Amino acid sequence: MESTRAKLIDVLSSNPDQYISGQLLSEKLNISRPAVWKHMKELEKDGYEVEAVPRKGYRIVSYPDKLSTNTLQWGLDTDWLGQNVIHKPSVSSTQILAHQQAQEDAPHGTVIVADEQTKGRGRLNRTWHSQKGDGIWMSIILRPTFEPHRSPQITLLAATVLAEVFKRHCGIKPQIKWPNDLLTDGKKLAGILTELQAEQDQITYIVLGMGINVNHDRDVFPEDIQNQATSIKQETGESWAIGALIQDILQTFEKRYEEFIEEGFSKVKLRWEAFGYRLGEIVDIKTHQRSWSARILGIEHDGALKVCDEDGQVDILYSAEIQW
Ligand code: BTN
Numbered sequence: 566m567e568s569t570r571a572k573l574i575d576v577l578s579s580n581p582d583q584y585i586s587g588q589l590l591s592e593k594l595n596i597s598r599p600a601v602w603k604h605m606k607e608l609e610k611d612g613y614e615v616e617a618v619p620r621k622g623y624r625i626v627s628y629p630d631k632l633s634t635n636t637l638q639w640g641l642d643t644d645w646l647g648q649n650v651i652h653k654p655s656v657s658s659t660q661i662l663a664h665q666q667a668q669e670d671a672p673h674g675t676v677i678v679a680d681e682q683t684k685g686r687g688r689l690n691r692t693w694h695s696q697k698g699d700g701i702w703m704s705i706i707l708r709p710t711f712e713p714h715r716s717p718q719i720t721l722l723a724a725t726v727l728a729e730v731f732k733r734h735c736g737i738k739p740q741i742k743w744p745n746d747l748l749t750d751g752k753k754l755a756g757i758l759t760e761l762q763a764e765q766d767q768i769t770y771i772v773l774g775m776g777i778n779v780n781h782d783r784d785v786f787p788e789d790i791q792n793q794a795t796s797i798k799q800e801t802g803e804s805w806a807i808g809a810l811i812q813d814i815l816q817t818f819e820k821r822y823e824e825f826i827e828e829g830f831s832k833v834k835l836r837w838e839a840f841g842y843r844l845g846e847i848v849d850i851k852t853h854q855r856s857w858s859a860r861i862l863g864i865e866h867d868g869a870l871k872v873c874d875e876d877g878q879v880d881i882l883y884s885a886e887i888q889w
Contacts, residue, residue: 569594573604574613574639577625586622611635632680632808641812645674646705646819653677655697657684660760660774663704667762667770673708674819678811685776687756688745689886693776696785699796701777701811705818708770709826713763716771717883718830718868720745720759723773725836726818727755734813737800740842742887743861743870747777748842751889752795754778775814780804793889830868837864842887847875849888861887 572594577585590601605615605623612629629636634652641647649672656662656679663677679702682695695702707719724741731747731754732738739747739754747755758774778786781796798804825833838844847860850872859872859880870882 569596569600570604570607570635571638573601574608574625574635577615577623578639581625584616584618584622584624590623630806630808632678632811636808637676637678637811642816643674643819646822647674647676647812647815648672649675651675651677653679655679655681655683658682658686659702659704660686660758660772663706663772663774664760664762667706667772671706673706675706676815677704677706678702686758687776688758693756693758694787694790694794695776696781698807699778699780699785701775701779701807701814703775703777703811703814705773705775706770707773707822709768711768711826712766713761713768715830715867716759716761716763716768717744718825718833719771719773720757721830721837721864721868722821722825722833723757723759723775723818725833725840726814726821727757727775727777728840729821729836730810730813730817731755731797734810735797735801735805737797739840741837741840742842743864743885744868746842749795749800753793754795754797754800777810779807779810830866834864834866834868837868850882850885851888852882852885856888 576593587598587601591598608615611633612631614626616624616626632652634650637650637652659677659679666675681697682702685693685695685702687693724747727747728739728741737749739749742748745757746753755777760772762769778794778796780798783791783799786794844861844863847858850857850859857874859874862871862873865871865881870885873879
């Protein structure tokens, strides 16, 4: 975060109880006093509460709740993920915007976040309810050099990252329903949508979408999904700061992604198994070809689902749906 504005927030925030004079700020940032004042007005527009006391200087009193590129990047401790953030109050789908940005050469690690999606989409062409301000609707552009057939592993990696963050940050232990659902008590808390653009055996880019129900009250969900969906607020009884949660997800994802690139899928597999939904239990499974009951044995070294039916027939599945 290199902009003057970012440096300004940095200086003010590192001395939260002190007033910093306009003169000192102008020297530190190498800008004029009127420019300092202009930046303060911009911060206020973004929801920062700034106190200005004559002959003492400026102090940030409170940080905005509302998301912006700036609030998302401020304090974000990553090397590459989220160094380019695009925040929009409303979009049709962050996936669509991410594809457009990727085609216009947006760098690896670009993050697109929206307060609201009017046409949020889920797996299998389902719609994804994306209420304004209540959840995290985010897409990440990745440009890995591994082969396209490994891209589904990114979904499982992302699921383990969300599970880890929900547990550490919010104190809930979700379960991961293969391949992309995060559940608590059988209700959906978050979903992941991984979309791939590739040529022959090379990935051009991946758009990794995450939809997380954060501060939804039950009646905010459309009636037909009220019994299937939940939110972090419903599970914990409290509201959560969305910006801080996004930052934790990005920081954790960067760490785990690098581990995955360097060491392969083995650690993701272990983490996945710690959160696996109905592992060892008999569930109903559906693929394009058939529906049947089978016991979930776990995931393979490449992320495929391993199941065993009542006749002892073991199947390794790359595309399937575990029924609720
Ligand atoms: C699923 O469970 O089917 C996946 C849901 C993915 C939803 C997210 S929200 C951010 C991104 N933009 C979208 O339109 N979809 C994904």
